[in-house]
Amino acid sequence: CQSLSVFKSTVFIGVFKCVDRKRLYKDLVDTVLPIPLYRSLYCEGPGKDVLKRVKRMPVRPTVKTFFFQLHSGTLPVKPWLQEKGLFVPWSINCLLCRKPETVEHIFLDCWDAVFLWDILQRTLKKDLPLTNYGIRFLSVDNEGGVPYDMFMLLGLHSLWRTRMAVRNADVNPRQAREYLIESAIYVREVYETLTEKPEWVPILDRLVSMKQF
Known part of the structure; x- marks a missing residue:
């Protein structure tokens, strides 16, 4: 031919x-x-199998959908919506910090994120990769088979749920910590159905009873 x-x-x-x-x-x-354009910015580094890992995690489907949007750069943050020509009421700034509500601001720089990561890392007794790369690839070492990447994902999704509750003017918006506890309860219930539970399951109990330091 x-x-x-x-x-x-x-x-x-x-x-x-x-x-x-x-x-x-x-x-x-x-x-x-x-390589997709959104990955071309992060060619070097660990955790390239992140989508496969998230797919296997026993979390709600909404959590997996959220992470794919975060990973692929399609999460509807205010600056992204404005770039797409969509109407953004008031401004693209964070209502708390008065700075552009970018992905990095929501999950790394905002006071909501700073406080939640501090509490979560104290509870897990583990340092998480809180960087632009880390939140997109969950590049944390799962020592001893403990799914720290899943716990980090639950933290990211909890911050997003709080942000959406405020943006959508929910009647009863909650703190990110409360959303994280709710997700931890769901995961714990999934593992309780197993005949043989992993040794790290008690960590979920610590997350469920996570205190506000």
Whole structure:
């Protein structure tokens, strides 16, 4: 066919003789299916299998949908909505800090985030990767099989739920800590149905009874 003849005219047949099939397949996939633009900003670093990890986590589907939006840069934060030409009432600033309500501000810099991460890290007795890369790839070491990446995801989703409760003028908006406890209860109930529970399950009890330091 014509497409095959064009392909032969642009690529030396001899190349295929000196390259093994696996390498050729990998290079072809990289060419036809390049790295998504949202990942091109973070080419180096651990945790590239984050979407597979989140898919296996026993969390609500809404949590997984939220993380995919966060990971792919499609989370509807105010500046993103404005860039898409959508109406944003009042301004794109955070109501608490009076700064642009970007992803980094919501999950890292806002006082809500600072307080929640402090409480969560004290409860887990674990330092979490609170960086632009860390919140998008959950690049935390799960020491001893403890799913710290799942706990970090629950923290991120709790901050988002609080933000949405305020934006949507909910009658009874709650603190991010309360949403986190609610999610921890759900995960604990999932593991209680198992005949053999992981050794780290008591950590969920600590999260459920998490104090406000």
